[in-house]
Amino acid sequence: MTMPPQGWRKSSRSQQRTSCVEVGRVGDGAAVRDTKDRSLGYFTTTSTQWQTFLHAVKSDRFS
Template identity: 40%
Template structure:
């Protein structure tokens, strides 16, 4: 996956100092995740099922 070919989005909750996470949709329904401060460094790729598990965890407060 070439990072340059992805369309990256920042959360609307992000501040103006580029201190946030960016997400890009993948063709298989998964997501690519990267640190906006370091866009050229490797990020994280989650398949569709992994992404759904992650989102459920966030909604249940497992990461906060």
């Protein structure tokens, strides 16, 4: 049985907004869910996928 994500958190930049995503730890990767409707579930990534995504965001690859 797979353990559910732990330690959900959202960016401190989102302040009190509800149109954000939350990130939780799952295994050696990450889980992501929508704060507006947590009942919709979440998707998971491997550690490598998550690190690649974070690097792309930090280097403005999506601008």
